[in-house]
Amino acid sequence: MNRFDYTRPASVAEAVQAGTGEQVRYLAGGTNLIDLMKENVDQPTTVIDINRLPLNAIEELDGGGLRLGALVPNSDTAWDARVEQRYPLLSSAILAGASPQLRNAATNGGNLNQRTRCYYFYDVATPCNKRKPGSGCGAIGGVNRIHAILGASDQCIATHPSDMCVALAVLDAIVQVTGPEGDRAIPIADYHRLPGDEPWRDNTLRPGELVTGIDLPAEDFTKNYTYLKLRDRLSYAFALVSIAVAMRIEGSTIAEARVALGGVAHKPWRSTEAEKLLKGQQPSPQTFSAFADALLAGAVGQCKNDFKIPLARKGIVRALKQAAEATPQSQTDKRIA
Amino acid sequence: MSIAVNSATYAAMPIGRVPTKLTINGETRTRAIEPWTTLLDLLREGEDLIGTKKGCDHGQCGACTVLVDGRRINSCLKLAVTLDGADITTIEGLGQPGKLHPLQSAFCDHDAFQCGYCTPGQICSAQGLINEGKARTREEVRELMSGNLCRCGAYTNIIDAVLDVIGEQV
Amino acid sequence: MATAAKIGIGSAINRVDGVEKVTGSARYAGEHPVENLLYGYIVEAAIAKGRVLSVDEDAARAVPGVVEVITHLNRPHVAWTDHSYQDEMKIPGSPFRPLYDDRIQFSQQPIALVLAETFEAARYAASLIEIAYETEAHNTDFDVALDEKYVPKKKRSGYVPPKDRGDAAQAFADAPLKVAGDYRLAPEHHNPMEMFGSTVEWHGDGSITVWDKTQGSQGVHAYLASVFGFSKKKLRVLNPYVGGAFGSGLRPQHQVFLAVLAAKMLERSVRVTMTRQQMFSHAYRPQAVQSIALGADRTGKLTAIRNAATTSTSRYEDNMENVVTWGLMNYDCPNADAEYTVAQIDTPTSADMRAPGAATGMTLFEIAIDEMAYAAKVDPLEFRLINYSPIDAMNGTPYTSKALREAFREGAEAFKWSERSAEPRSMREGSELIGWGCATGMWDAQFSKTSASAKLTANGHLEVACATSDIGTGSYTVMTLVAADTLGLPPEQITAKLGDSDLPTAPVEGGSWGAASSGAAVQLACQAVGKKLLKAAGKIAGEPLGGAKIEDVLFEDGCIVLKDTPTVRVPFGDAMRAADLTEIEEEATAAPGFGDMWKGLHKSKNTHSAIFAEVRVDEELGVVRVTRIVDAVAAGRIINPKTARSQILGGVVMGIGMALHEETFSDHRLGRWMNHNFGEYHVPVHADIHDIQVIFVDEPDPEVTPLGVKGLGEIGIVGTAAAIANAIYHATGKRVRSLPITIDKILE
Numbered sequence A: 001m002n003r004f005d006y007t008r009p010a011s012v013a014e015a016v017q018a019g020t021g022e023q024v025r026y027l028a029g030g031t032n033l034i035d036l037m038k039e040n041v042d043q044p045t046t047v048i049d050i051n052r053l054p055l056n057a058i059e060e061l062d063g064g065g066l067r068l069g070a071l072v073p074n075s076d077t078a079w080d081a082r083v084e085q086r087y088p089l090l091s092s093a094i095l096a097g098a099s100p101q102l103r104n105a106a107t108n109g110g111n112l113n114q115r116t117r118c119y120y121f122y123d124v125a126t127p128c129n130k131r132k133p134g135s136g137c138g139a140i141g142g143v144n145r146i147h148a149i150l151g152a153s154d155q156c157i158a159t160h161p162s163d164m165c166v167a168l169a170v171l172d173a174i175v176q177v178t179g180p181e182g183d184r185a186i187p188i189a190d191y192h193r194l195p196g197d198e199p200w201r202d203n204t205l206r207p208g209e210l211v212t213g214i215d216l217p218a219e220d221f222t223k224n225y226t227y228l229k230l231r232d233r234l235s236y237a238f239a240l241v242s243i244a245v246a247m248r249i250e251g252s253t254i255a256e257a258r259v260a261l262g263g264v265a266h267k268p269w270r271s272t273e274a275e276k277l278l279k280g281q282q283p284s285p286q287t288f289s290a291f292a293d294a295l296l297a298g299a300v301g302q303c304k305n306d307f308k309i310p311l312a313r314k315g316i317v318r319a320l321k322q323a324a325e326a327t328p329q330s331q332t333d334k335r336i337a
Numbered sequence B: 001m002s003i004a005v006n007s008a009t010y011a012a013m014p015i016g017r018v019p020t021k022l023t024i025n026g027e028t029r030t031r032a033i034e035p036w037t038t039l040l041d042l043l044r045e046g047e048d049l050i051g052t053k054k055g056c057d058h059g060q061c062g063a064c065t066v067l068v069d070g071r072r073i074n075s076c077l078k079l080a081v082t083l084d085g086a087d088i089t090t091i092e093g094l095g096q097p098g099k100l101h102p103l104q105s106a107f108c109d110h111d112a113f114q115c116g117y118c119t120p121g122q123i124c125s126a127q128g129l130i131n132e133g134k135a136r137t138r139e140e141v142r143e144l145m146s147g148n149l150c151r152c153g154a155y156t157n158i159i160d161a162v163l164d165v166i167g168e169q170v
Numbered sequence C: 001m002a003t004a005a006k007i008g009i010g011s012a013i014n015r016v017d018g019v020e021k022v023t024g025s026a027r028y029a030g031e032h033p034v035e036n037l038l039y040g041y042i043v044e045a046a047i048a049k050g051r052v053l054s055v056d057e058d059a060a061r062a063v064p065g066v067v068e069v070i071t072h073l074n075r076p077h078v079a080w081t082d083h084s085y086q087d088e089m090k091i092p093g094s095p096f097r098p099l100y101d102d103r104i105q106f107s108q109q110p111i112a113l114v115l116a117e118t119f120e121a122a123r124y125a126a127s128l129i130e131i132a133y134e135t136e137a138h139n140t141d142f143d144v145a146l147d148e149k150y151v152p153k154k155k156r157s158g159y160v161p162p163k164d165r166g167d168a169a170q171a172f173a174d175a176p177l178k179v180a181g182d183y184r185l186a187p188e189h190h191n192p193m194e195m196f197g198s199t200v201e202w203h204g205d206g207s208i209t210v211w212d213k214t215q216g217s218q219g220v221h222a223y224l225a226s227v228f229g230f231s232k233k234k235l236r237v238l239n240p241y242v243g244g245a246f247g248s249g250l251r252p253q254h255q256v257f258l259a260v261l262a263a264k265m266l267e268r269s270v271r272v273t274m275t276r277q278q279m280f281s282h283a284y285r286p287q288a289v290q291s292i293a294l295g296a297d298r299t300g301k302l303t304a305i306r307n308a309a310t311t312s313t314s315r316y317e318d319n320m321e322n323v324v325t326w327g328l329m330n331y332d333c334p335n336a337d338a339e340y341t342v343a344q345i346d347t348p349t350s351a352d353m354r355a356p357g358a359a360t361g362m363t364l365f366e367i368a369i370d371e372m373a374y375a376a377k378v379d380p381l382e383f384r385l386i387n388y389s390p391i392d393a394m395n396g397t398p399y400t401s402k403a404l405r406e407a408f409r410e411g412a413e414a415f416k417w418s419e420r421s422a423e424p425r426s427m428r429e430g431s432e433l434i435g436w437g438c439a440t441g442m443w444d445a446q447f448s449k450t451s452a453s454a455k456l457t458a459n460g461h462l463e464v465a466c467a468t469s470d471i472g473t474g475s476y477t478v479m480t481l482v483a484a485d486t487l488g489l490p491p492e493q494i495t496a497k498l499g500d501s502d503l504p505t506a507p508v509e510g511g512s513w514g515a516a517s518s519g520a521a522v523q524l525a526c527q528a529v530g531k532k533l534l535k536a537a538g539k540i541a542g543e544p545l546g547g548a549k550i551e552d553v554l555f556e557d558g559c560i561v562l563k564d565t566p567t568v569r570v571p572f573g574d575a576m577r578a579a580d581l582t583e584i585e586e587e588a589t590a591a592p593g594f595g596d597m598w599k600g601l602h603k604s605k606n607t608h609s610a611i612f613a614e615v616r617v618d619e620e621l622g623v624v625r626v627t628r629i630v631d632a633v634a635a636g637r638i639i640n641p642k643t644a645r646s647q648i649l650g651g652v653v654m655g656i657g658m659a660l661h662e663e664t665f666s667d668h669r670l671g672r673w674m675n676h677n678f679g680e681y682h683v684p685v686h687a688d689i690h691d692i693q694v695i696f697v698d699e700p701d702p703e704v705t706p707l708g709v710k711g712l713g714e715i716g717i718v719g720t721a722a723a724i725a726n727a728i729y730h731a732t733g734k735r736v737r738s739l740p741i742t743i744d745k746i747l748e
């Protein structure tokens, strides 16, 4: 871990003021930043400890939504009674991730901004365009079991590892940020980006911008939802593929369905176009399969991760079934409903 | 190396170190700490509280679990300076030889360890789990203890021990 | 006088070192407080093969607190013959020498050590070191290396060459039922929870004390003495607590070399601890491929076994394991042949990992056996009984004992195997297919020459000591129980000391021989103390014991008691006082062949187990849950059922990891392990481990070792992964022949 200046601002304004500069990092829970700094993957010259900022509350929004403060720990978010009741999908997704200890330290803002778990990104002895632009992508043609099948580029095939963000994508969350140029509200769909030819850019946050909160619009997805996470062991492992589904069923037809995938791309993967295939349909394996094919259109494997394509296809169908039948996946009982 | 700290309290601190007040196992200690020191390294190397173990240094094993203000976290990923004012409980603070914490006794009785290296982390984690109050069934305890690896494979005995203590408290 | 139930061999007591462990007061190697300590941080090679051209250390040296950067260029003199580096494990070849010259033999090889006043300064400075390399072509791909597999000329000690019988090729060709295939095991890393670390205390008079993470303090002692030229008296190596090792600590690891090197060069105390990533820079379980061909007649009687295996080793040493012998020993079959070869890749030398050879060879073999049972349409358990061999079928020798049949019976009963429906895919609940599988486990019952001492003081306190290690195996408790049993003292009055090179000689702790060997030595030493006590009692006025011989007395509650007249009791203290003794100290050595062991001289000595597994498979999504394991173990006499059970649980859990999770991935272009951390090298977590039942089958065996103990450290893992793989087949009808069985393999 390199040497850095440490500051601990008391207000958001102070933080943002200190936050400009190339190698400046905000430090929240530290579960990702400190990890990366120990590996010399990230070497900030200034670390701004934002933990004392007043961004640690969950508040009601006008119109029935909730604002999740950027510094609210993941566990407090998942176990907040309002979140549990109104956004059980989000609770479930958060509880599917990391470990209780990590969720206690990890914050909502940090979770959004956590970086990929690509083996090469983490190992400074290997090439990686994301870590060291122009050094090449080690994962292409290498060990890429955990890598992307959708939206990758010839420069980077990394995935975004978050579980929480997959649920946020389905819930049409809005990321509230503030920065040198003032406040912005970024729809979650536009927050993370695909690697393209700038793989070092994970998201659309501008230099110095600070996430202050995440807004959850008022939605009623409390019955027909699920978060299904498929991974290499039954807990404490990142998703190979995960599927978040929120659905509204009226009578016997699907009035609305939203689906996002985790572990398959540089951002939570969602297609509102494909979701139209579900709208107005009866829940059925055929409908679900057709949708899965549409959502996975263009999926390509990188050899070691080829299996993710059929896994995602089957996972989508199963998750849709879970949501339609109102039998959401339990995160403790590992039997898949 | 210069350090910018906005609060007036820290205006006079020595260069490179941040005065930090930590209550560790009930005892308040003020230390001038380099910002890059983790809570884990501070405990082990600075305070000789070696009961908190380092199994990976990257949040991947749970051996370093301690309680900060009653909540379990991985001390390896926490910079000590960020915890100014916090109340920290390590395994040494839970119980001592001759005055064992119920979890410590239950671990002994269930032979819930072999090499013992993951044990302090398991016990602190279990205390955190009890504080959270979310786990009742065996399945729930298993899931919510999954942040603590045990390479010796004492898992079933650990769960038995934790359930014993949870059962007693219900 | 009424006595409480005697505590001794067979008593399920709590671990005697438990309180230290649960309170965090047990100190492991990197935790011993030493004044004026320097921290060492290892810098590793980024390439797999080549040379170090230059090391730019200026920036590192400029970091405040940095004291030295040691590389091959400035290191002090160290031994230069291969012989000097050869350790107790005696792997033929040219052992790795850290910082010896500019040669790089594997990725992550240590090439520099940064020493600083703080851990943080050393870590930071290490990141600033720039190394220029000259690269050479490397190969880490085992499948490519297989083209050049070979039989090493010089065999590793302990290697048992397979013995062929009959004409297996012909018998296989003629067999009406055949199974043949390649079975594979991925490379695995031991990953004990405690990372390798050493604290070296520099005393200033040329002597040092080393706390090392090792499975053998005396092995490290001998290694350091020979490599650095320390006189044996000036060196003490301690390992009172070891945070797991599973074989990775059988050989001295490079951090102890580096720490001592630095201490010697800088004349200061030094601590070097590896990072978790660096835990992938040394020992690992070899990758393996085993070609198995089985022939049987239509009744399910085996007629041919052909078993050929290759495991990976390094370019510089020939690590060999006993992979192919197990199936040949265990099954009654007139025709069998086997062949074992190794193949070199540019990694560190592979190493013994929990049940080396058997965990690989017996496990893969047991998958093939299962296939044959299905081919013959015979219940897999029945198939094993049909082909049961009461004798060692490879060597034609009887066993000192083999209660495998009983293990199968008791295990099957506990598991309710009889309720199994035979057809694959025939058991289902909701979205999950249920499968039940079984397998046989097998390991050697070993015994190694070991010494121990026992010291009784007049206040009734007994100290037993032996240089063995407790790596989680329960040695402290075993020694205490044996002593309690022999001299009739309560465990609270006994202290067991171990993990110190100054103590009576013991071999490195491994191969499951620890309990049998150190237990026997402790028993002998205590018996010697008992004899002295009896002699001392003779000095008591009036000779209350009436000149009784040692056969006439027993030791109970701190008294010598006449067997025939139990009311006649002489407290130890009285006897010692009468003879004017303040303490009695005896040392004894247990060597193979004494006691009843001579009767077993020409017999085979093995532990056996019958493992039953239930899996629930979500076939569509490839998710496997191991919901139930029953492991019935025949391992002779059990000293402490409580810690013994834990040993088996641990082996089973690692077997579940072998079945479903553990695999180190290499990027062959870089020649580097890529998932070198605990996040991406998956071992089972709590959520993966459900119900595990351990049964110890009654198996008295006075011939195997003096205490009748066979050892338990390894048997739990052997075959477990096979039982799971076989259960997955039963559940899904899908046969996976390569471990681990990850999601992708089920989906295939």
Ligand SMILES: Cc1cc2nc3c(=O)[nH]c(=O)nc-3n(C[C@H](O)[C@H](O)[C@H](O)COP(=O)(O)OP(=O)(O)OC[C@H]3O[C@@H](n4cnc5c(N)ncnc54)[C@H](O)[C@@H]3O)c2cc1C
Residues within 6 Å of the ligand: A025, A026, A027, A028, A029, A030, A031, A032, A033, A034, A035, A070, A074, A096, A097, A098, A099, A102, A105, A106, A107, A108, A109, A110, A111, A112, A113, A114, A115, A161, A162, A163, A164, A209, A210, A211, A212, A236, A237, A238, A239, B058, B059, B060, C679
């Ligand atoms: C072993 C392990 C397993 C894990 N498993 C999972 C898993 O299964 N699923 C999962 O979803 N996650 C998992 N995680 C990741 C974990 O969820 C993230 O590390 C965590 O959410 C990050 O939050 P933090 O507050 O600790 O962020 P930090 O580490 O403090 O910050 C992370 C990044 O975000 C930036 N940042 C933080 N807050 C803000 C803000 N308010 N505004 C702008 N930038 C900010 C930081 O500068 C930094 O670059 C795992 C982590 C570990 C170590």
Ligand code: SF4
Residues within 6 Å of the ligand: A116, A118, A119, A120, A121, A127, A128, A129, A130, A131, A136, A137, A138, A139, A140, A155, A156, A157, A158, A199
């Ligand atoms: S996939 Fe992206 S993060 Fe991984 S090596 Fe390639 S460029 Fe780096």
Ligand code: FES
Residues within 6 Å of the ligand: B053, B054, B055, B056, B057, B058, B059, B060, B061, B062, B063, B064, B065, B074, B075, B076, B077
């Ligand atoms: S040492 Fe902190 S989680 Fe492993």
Ligand code: FES
Residues within 6 Å of the ligand: B112, B113, B114, B115, B116, B117, B118, B119, B149, B150, B151, B152, B153, B154, C193, C243, C244, C472
């Ligand atoms: S007891 Fe050894 S790792 Fe858990």
